[in-house]
Amino acid sequence: MSDSPILTNAGKLREEYRNMIDKTVDAVLSSFSDKSAFSGIDPYTLRKNIGALGLIDEKGLGFDETLRMTRNEIMPHLLRTWSTSYMPHLHSPATLESIAAELIIATFNNSMDSWDQSPAATEVEVSVIRNLARLFGYGENADGCFTSGGSQSNFSAITAIRDAFLKKQYGWDAKKHGLISDFAKLRLYTSEISHFSMDKSCHMLGLGYDAVRKIPVDARCRVDLDEFERMVGSDVRSGLIPFCAVATIGTTDFGSIDDVAGMKRICDKYSMFLHADAAYGSGLILSRKHRDRIGNLGLCDSITVDFHKMFLLPISCSAVLVKDSSLLECFELHADYLNREEDEEDGYINLVGKSMQTTRRFDALKVFMAFKSRGFEGFSKIIDTAVDNAAYFYSRLRKDSSFEAPVEPEISSVVFRLDAEDNVNRRIRRSLMEKGIVIGQTVMGGKVMLKFTLLNPNLTHDHIDKLIEMIKKEGGAV
Ligand SMILES: *Cc1c(COP(=O)(O)O)cnc(C)c1O
Numbered sequence: 001m002s003d004s005p006i007l008t009n010a011g012k013l014r015e016e017y018r019n020m021i022d023k024t025v026d027a028v029l030s031s032f033s034d035k036s037a038f039s040g041i042d043p044y045t046l047r048k049n050i051g052a053l054g055l056i057d058e059k060g061l062g063f064d065e066t067l068r069m070t071r072n073e074i075m076p077h078l079l080r081t082w083s084t085s086y087m088p089h090l091h092s093p094a095t096l097e098s099i100a101a102e103l104i105i106a107t108f109n110n111s112m113d114s115w116d117q118s119p120a121a122t123e124v125e126v127s128v129i130r131n132l133a134r135l136f137g138y139g140e141n142a143d144g145c146f147t148s149g150g151s152q153s154n155f156s157a158i159t160a161i162r163d164a165f166l167k168k169q170y171g172w173d174a175k176k177h178g179l180i181s182d183f184a185k186l187r188l189y190t191s192e193i194s195h196f197s198m199d200k201s202c203h204m205l206g207l208g209y210d211a212v213r214k215i216p217v218d219a220r221c222r223v224d225l226d227e228f229e230r231m232v233g234s235d236v237r238s239g240l241i242p243f244c245a246v247a248t249i250g251t252t253d254f255g256s257i258d259d260v261a262g263m264k265r266i267c268d269k270y271s272m273f274l275h276a277d278a279a280y281g282s283g284l285i286l287s288r289k290h291r292d293r294i295g296n297l298g299l300c301d302s303i304t305v306d307f308h309k310m311f312l313l314p315i316s317c318s319a320v321l322v323k324d325s326s327l328l329e330c331f332e333l334h335a336d337y338l339n340r341e342e343d344e345e346d347g348y349i350n351l352v353g354k355s356m357q358t359t360r361r362f363d364a365l366k367v368f369m370a371f372k373s374r375g376f377e378g379f380s381k382i383i384d385t386a387v388d389n390a391a392y393f394y395s396r397l398r399k400d401s402s403f404e405a406p407v408e409p410e411i412s413s414v415v416f417r418l419d420a421e422d423n424v425n426r427r428i429r430r431s432l433m434e435k436g437i438v439i440g441q442t443v444m445g446g447k448v449m450l451k452f453t454l455l456n457p458n459l460t461h462d463h464i465d466k467l468i469e470m471i472k473k474e475g476g477a478v
Pocket of ligand 1: 149277
């Protein structure tokens with residue numbers, strides 16, 4: 001290894017950079033030979049082996065030896081997200097061009113907090129956000145920001161909404177004064193199967209889990225609107241203060257999509273804000289066939305979009321969009337060393353003023369490069385394949401009396417169980433995992449359920465047929 005630890009214009013370092021990347025590519029490609037999603041190693045052995053590697057020694061091993069160690073001890077047991085045997089979570093393989101984008105992001109290492117740390121990167125993020133806002137049905141006054149994931153996007157949106165609500169209803173500046181004295185009466189409404197980041201957000205916002213009102217769902221796992229209206233009405237009568245509702249556009253387990261127009265009507269009646277958690281379902285926006293399933297997101301005050309789920313971009317990559325740019329003012333704060341007001345008056349945009357993070361990754365480049373590379377046509381194929389596979393899998397399960405599959409998929413998740421005891425279903429997931437096939441498990445109506453989350457565009461009906469046979473065999477149903 002040369003003495004300079006960083007890339008410079010010196011010919012020797014340029015060669016070394018290329019060499020390291022080439023060797024890393026070779027190591028990655030050699031570990032692609034495995035077809036299964038996971039080596040099947042048990043957690044105790046893996047912990048012992050990895051613990052034995054230690055961390056830092058007096059003298060470094062050099063890159064080649066360190067890469068060899070990583071290749072031999074760590075990479076074989078990494079989860080192989082590209083495998084068609086991997087389907088437990090909203091966790092996708094990464095598209096080729098977005099991996100190339102990661103190399104650019106890491107090499108330039110720009111930071112999104114201020115223009116002087118990320119000139120072109122800032123302008124790319126601003127432009128990507130503007131285009132995304134239009135895509136999701138917002139007007140020219142919209143804004144947004146990239147975040148570390150759906151949890152942070154939801155937290156950002158709920159923070160912004162809490163502040164905007166208190167300002168609008170009480171003329172209260174929460175940024176300066178904190179919560180109103182009646183804070184324990186604030187309520188947020190979301191379905192009983194919405195993501196747990198609602199509870200976490202309300203805790204971190206000083207409102208507590210008690211602020212989250214869980215609305216029962218209908219047979220298709222969507223917010224029951226009558227129940228929602230009844231709950232809000234009765235809460236208002238008992239002196240509580242509804243401030244926000246969250247529609248889930250693709251629930252994590254079922255992919256069910258709440259009725260945005262119906263929820264918006266109730267929110268308007270009670271002067272509440274409406275946030276859309278579209279971490280999962282936002283992918284449908286690029287589907288030619290299924291786009292209308294999420295057609296009216298533009299009605300919501302804010303939207304969470306995860307690009308590291310249906311869009312197949314590397315972790316992390318998410319954005320929060322807001323219909324009215326003033327919502328993001330809650331994150332604005334001027335520091336003399338970073339984002340001077342005088343610079344912003346001269347057109348230098350400092351994105352730190354829209355984010356809860358300071359130093360922040362240039363994730364917008366992945367969206368830019370992937371969207372430009374594939375276009376609507378390319379992405380539509382990816383998303384439609386996922387939706388089609390889920391529909392196919394569901395129809396196969398419905399025709400087979402060995403299975404129960406209670407909810408018809410709207411996106412690409414199918415929750416089901418072998419018609420057998422909970423323990424049999426649990427055992428199926430464990431024994432498939434030992435064979436390198438990783439599927440999901442959840443609970444519905446008190447019963448253990450299995451789950452396929454089908455995001456991999458290389459998955460075919462044939463793979464699905466084989467998996468069904470395997471599950472039946474594992475569970476003793478054939
Ligand atoms: C995945 C998911 C989240 C959390 O997003 P992260 O990117 O994992 O932080 C939030 N809401 C829904 C509906 C999700 O599916």
